[in-house]
Amino acid sequence: MDPLYARYPFFEGAREAVREAELSPAALVRADAPAVERGRERVERALMEGTVTAEEPRRWDADTEVLSYPIARILVSLIDTPAAVEKYAVAEAATARKRLDADFVAADELESAGRTRASREEVLQEFALADAVRPERDDRAGSERRGRSGSGRREPTHYWIGIGSYLDLADAGWGGRWRLVNREVAAGEVRATAEDLSRLLEAAVQRRVASGLPFEVRGSEGGDAIAEALTPAVSDLRELLNDHDATGRTPVEAVVPALFPPCMRTLVQRARDDGELPTTAEFSLTSFLVALGMDAGDVTTLLDVGGDAAERIGTRVEYLAERDGTQYPPPSCATMKAYGDCVDPDDRCETISHPLSYYTDAVRAAGDVRDWREATGGG
Numbered sequence: 001m002d003p004l005y006a007r008y009p010f011f012e013g014a015r016e017a018v019r020e021a022e023l024s025p026a027a028l029v030r031a032d033a034p035a036v037e038r039g040r041e042r043v044e045r046a047l048m049e050g051t052v053t054a055e056e057p058r059r060w061d062a063d064t065e066v067l068s069y070p071i072a073r074i075l076v077s078l079i080d081t082p083a084a085v086e087k088y089a090v091a092e093a094a095t096a097r098k099r100l101d102a103d104f105v106a107a108d109e110l111e112s113a114g115r116t117r118a119s120r121e122e123v124l125q126e127f128a129l130a131d132a133v134r135p136e137r138d139d140r141a142g143s144e145r146r147g148r149s150g151s152g153r154r155e156p157t158h159y160w161i162g163i164g165s166y167l168d169l170a171d172a173g174w175g176g177r178w179r180l181v182n183r184e185v186a187a188g189e190v191r192a193t194a195e196d197l198s199r200l201l202e203a204a205v206q207r208r209v210a211s212g213l214p215f216e217v218r219g220s221e222g223g224d225a226i227a228e229a230l231t232p233a234v235s236d237l238r239e240l241l242n243d244h245d246a247t248g249r250t251p252v253e254a255v256v257p258a259l260f261p262p263c264m265r266t267l268v269q270r271a272r273d274d275g276e277l278p279t280t281a282e283f284s285l286t287s288f289l290v291a292l293g294m295d296a297g298d299v300t301t302l303l304d305v306g307g308d309a310a311e312r313i314g315t316r317v318e319y320l321a322e323r324d325g326t327q328y329p330p331p332s333c334a335t336m337k338a339y340g341d342c343v344d345p346d347d348r349c350e351t352i353s354h355p356l357s358y359y360t361d362a363v364r365a366a367g368d369v370r371d372w373r374e375a376t377g378g379g
Contacts, residue, residue, distance in 0.1 A: 004116045006062040007099050009069035010092065010208050011126055018070060021063075025070055026222030029229045034064045039071025040233045046072075046091030047084070047240045048283050050319055053095055055279055077214035078227055078234045083241055085213045093206035101198055105155065127204040132165035133197065134189075159197050160189040169200040169207075239335055252363045253293035255372040257302065261358035262344040263336050264288055271303040280331075280339045286313060288330040288355055290320040298373060330355055 001021070005014035028035050038060050042052045052072075054060055060068070076088045103117035124130045135156035163185065170178045177183075184191040192200070217223045227234075257268060267285040271277055277285065289299050296314035300306070305313060332354045336342040352358045363369055 001063050001066050002116075003062045004118060006065035008096060008118060009066050010096070010205060014066055014069070018066060021067075023067060024222065025074055026226055028067060028071060029226050033067070034060065035067035035071050036230075038064050038068035039075060040237075042068050042072040043075045043079075043084075043088060043237055044240065046088045047237065048280070049316070050087075050091050051095050052091050073213060073215075074217055074226060075230060075234060075237060077217050078230060079237055079241065080214045081238075081241060084237070085210055089206045089210035089213070092209040093202045096205045097198055097202040100201060104194075104198075123201060127201070127208075129165055129201075129204070132162035134160050136160060136191070155194070157194055159192050159194065160186075161192050161197070161200070163188050163190055166190040166192070166200070169203045171203065174199070236338070239338070240331070252360045254363055254369055255289075255292050255294060255298070255302075256363060256366070256369045257372055259359060259362040259366060259369070260288075261349065261355045261362075262346060263333075263342050264355055264359075266343045267341065268303060271305060275305055275309050281341050282313065282316070284331050284336060284339070284341060284355075286316050287320055288359075290317055291330055291356055292359075294373075295321065302372070 001017045002013065005011055005017055008014065027033075038054065041054060045055070046052050054065075072088070076084050100118060100123060104120050106117060121130065124133050136158040137156075163180070167180075172178070180190065218227050257265065260268065264285060267277060267281055270281070271285065276282070285303075286299060289302070294302070294317070296317040299317050300310040300314055303313065331339070333342060333349070333352065336355070348358055348361060352361065
């Protein structure tokens with residue numbers, strides 16, 4: 001299969017490639033093919049971290065990446081909740097946007113792994129936007145930035161987008177600057193930056209991924225067998241969504257590490273000692289800290305990490321904070337146990353089902369507490 005489809009499995013060409021390969025989801029599930037495991041990872045990371053990138057990219061070949069997409073859609077359909085569809089589509093779109101932004105900067109190059117990049121023209125054509133988007137031509141010095149490709153091609157900084165397409169993709173929830181009254185409009189077109197166009201393309205990807213989800217799996221040819229085989233995975237993924245329903249943002253935003261639940265105190269210490277944590281443990285801890293109102297600087301200081309670890313954790317914190325901590329909340333006690341991160345439970349643990357509930361009770365019971373951020377020298 002075209003390596004490009006491994007990066008963008010929602011392209012129409014990828015769907016055709018899967019059909020031509022004559023590898024049905026039922027056959028993949030029956031054979032417990034690598035695409036099944038990768039499809040599960042795809043959904044799990046979408047629900048937990050807002051991305052569908054593989055934790056170990058080199059582990060999967062291009063065919064597995066492409067085939068994991070229809071498996072992921074089956075899993076989301078079997079979970080069968082609006083939250084699962086939304087989170088999955090958002091994660092696929094956010095991942096695609098990062099890849100497209102990188103591709104557009106170096107459209108004339110090949111990746112070191114041999115995967116071809118997508119050009120902006122190709123992507124616009126994919127989403128039927130080729131006739132609605134045109135680059136702004138300006139020969140003035142400094143009006144365009146030079147791309148990094150060896151071709152010397154200049155990358156436009158602004159585009160003109162047909163009003164109809166703009167309004168179709170722009171979301172009022174993105175803020176006032178997206179309203180037409182705050183935009184430069186001329187001859188039925190809206191002026192937008194390259195970054196704005198990137199956001200609109202992300203919306204187009206999200207819409208395509210969400211289209212048709214969830215669909216009925218059981219009752220179709222081989223569907224009952226697929227659903228039966230994927231039951232354990234679906235059960236685990238539903239548990240992640242249950243975490244979302246278990247709690248919202250905690251009303252207690254004081255940071256008192258000594259009152260953290262045992263699991264979180266342990267993860268803080270492990271991060272300080274080792275400099276890094278397994279993916280699930282790192283997500284559990286950072287989402288917990290974000291729920292307390294901590295920013296990237298607070299978290300990296302508390303965990304005493306620097307370098308690549310600080311950058312990685314800071315990026316994760318900023319992503320969670322942008323969504324107010326509500327779309328990717330901390331895992332529940334049940335999930336912490338499943339991941340092996342529930343340690344040394346005390347008496348209070350016996351009365352609660354979520355780390356945030358533990359912490360809220362502990363802070364209220366302690367009465368007058370001092371926020372760690374107010375203490376000189378951190379914790």
